[in-house]
Amino acid sequence: xxxxxxxxxxxxxxxxxxxxxxxxxxxxxxxxxxxxxxxxxxxxxxxxxxxxxxxxxxxxxxxxxxxxxxxxxxxxxxxxxxxxxxxxxxxxxxxxxxxxxxxxxxxxxxxxxxxxxxxxxxxxxxxxxxxxxxxxxxxxxxxxxxxx
Numbered sequence: 001x002x003x004x005x006x007x008x009x010x011x012x013x014x015x016x017x018x019x020x021x022x023x024x025x026x027x028x029x030x031x032x033x034x035x036x037x038x039x040x041x042x043x044x045x046x047x048x049x050x051x052x053x054x055x056x057x058x059x060x061x062x063x064x065x066x067x068x069x070x071x072x073x074x075x076x077x078x079x080x081x082x083x084x085x086x087x088x089x090x091x092x093x094x095x096x097x098x099x100x101x102x103x104x105x106x107x108x109x110x111x112x113x114x115x116x117x118x119x120x121x122x123x124x125x126x127x128x129x130x131x132x133x134x135x136x137x138x139x140x141x142x143x144x145x146x147x148x
Contacts (some may be wrong), residue, residue, distance in 0.1 A: 001087055004049075005030065013039050013046035016070040036064075038087050040071075040080050046121040047075040050084040054097065064092035066102035069111070076110075085118035103128055 004010055007026040014021050015053050016039075034054030040047050048071035051052055058060040071081045092100045104111045106125070 001038055001040045001083065003091075004039050009039060010037070013049055016046055016049045016072060036088065036091055038084055040084055042075055042080075047072050048080040048084050050081075050088045052088045052092065052100070054092075054095065060098075062095070062097045063097075064088065065098045066100055069102075069114070071133040081114040082117045083103075083116060085120075089118065099135070 009024060010021045010026045037051045039049045050069045051067045052064045053067050054062050055065055066085065068116060069081055069084060089100050104115065112135060
């Protein structure tokens with residue numbers, strides 16, 4: 001298991017993602033200081049991944065959001081998901097986070113079991129609301145939200 005540091009590593013692990021890796025998004029993810037992706041390998045091939053995003057607030061400090069966890073179907077039920085989750089939690093502690101959290105569907109038994117095995121506890125039920133925005137035309141916004 002090791003942190004992804006190159007776009008090529010992300011492309012090689014593409015089967016673990018929900019869709020194809022896009023070069024510009026991969027570069028942006030890797031360049032962001034608060035983003036982390038760990039990839040687990042079996043016999044040199046990507047078998048699982050976990051991504052985390054640090055979130056800092058002026059009155060709370062920094063916590064890690066476990067953004068996504070995926071284990072290749074062929075390698076499930078071998079402890080890879082738990083190991084990835086534990087490794088992300090350790091990295092979060094090492095980076096100074098006070099905690100880590102994940103949003104998970106309440107009917108996703110395998111994910112809930114994985115997170116419990118890795119030491120999480122249920123903090124209760126909450127509603128999640130989302131917004132969908134159309135894909136912007138042109139280049140990605142510059143830092144600060146400006147389009148150059």
